[in-house]
Amino acid sequence: MNCLGKITVLLLLVCLILPFSVITTQPCEAQYGQVVINANGTIEPATAPIQRIGETYILTGDVGSITIKKSNIVLDGMGYKMPGKVSFVDSLGNNVTANNAGGIFLNKVDKVTVKNLLIKDSQTGVYLEQSTNCVITNNTIVGTHAIVPGLQVTAAVFVWGGNNSIITENKLEDNYSGLYLGYDSQNTILKNNITGSTYTAIALWNSSNRLYCNNFVDNEVQVSVIDHCINIWDNGEKGNFWSDYNGLGIYVINENNIDHYPLSQSVDIHSVAPSQTVDPEQNPVQTQTIIVIAVVAVMVIAIATLSIYRRHQKTASLNK
DSSP states (O other), X not given: OOHHHHHHHHHHHHHHHHHHHHHTOOOOOOOOOEEEEOTTSOEEXXXXXXXXXXXXXXXXXXXXXXXXXXXXXXXEOTTOEEOSSEEEEOTTSOEEEESSOOEEEXXXXXXXXXXXXXXXXXXXXXEEESOBSOEEESOEEEOOOOSSTTTOOOOSEEEESOEEEEEESOEEESOSEEEEEESSOEEEEESOEEEXXXXXXXXXXXXXXXXXXXXXXXXXXXXXXXXXXXXXXXXXXXXXXXXXXXXXXXXXXXXXXXXSSOBXXXXXXXXXXXXXXXXXXXXXXXXXXXXXXXXXXXXHHHHHHHXXXXXXXXXXXXXX
């Protein structure tokens, strides 16, 4: 094999190896417990792994919990984790390990979007307290649990008051409850996977929401209606997919809650792609950085290879 052939083979090997180095990159462990986005836009602690670009707050690392007090913002998790157990150093310099720490808490805010998070093993996944016009989308919430089952109210997404919010394209898997909708909440719940809930997929109290194109699969109880609230379970054409639906007629929850158009097949909740789809098990920010480095490295090697080849050709011609 001549010099050019050897160089070409080397370059191909580099191009093959670099992508695998990107794929195997793993995110770091969570080192922050409680993080607050204040009403004035500041972040506490200031060293928390959150980058602010205008009114968008982007996670750059795993955290325990985030309380949002500022309206008109976007929190983009970028696929980072909010684990239920985190270790961090508190304001006094003490090493602290917190259990059941994960979760997003929206405190009486308006027009806040929360997206692209992986929340695991916490008491509550996303909590909306008297918040309006919010969007909770493209999050995976797994394993939320009640410390005292039967006495404690908790859910992957917990709504306590507030209107006109949209909860869509989320995966709510293996939680105590998938959704809790209470205290005069009036919101839209569509295109979510709610599976494996150990208590109930949805608990309803004093609320009137619209729910359609959701998948309710293998939950201990599909819907728990705590009072006489009336919710709408279709959009006039499509209802929801129920794993216990017998395929005949309407799906009756109770006399005030009826799905008139239950679906015979499960819904693809991402058939309309969100603004950004991420793999929750992979760190996109870190991956993008490495890809850039990899591309630059390949370019440098290609330029160096071309230079060496030209010198070789020039030397060969002089020696003739």
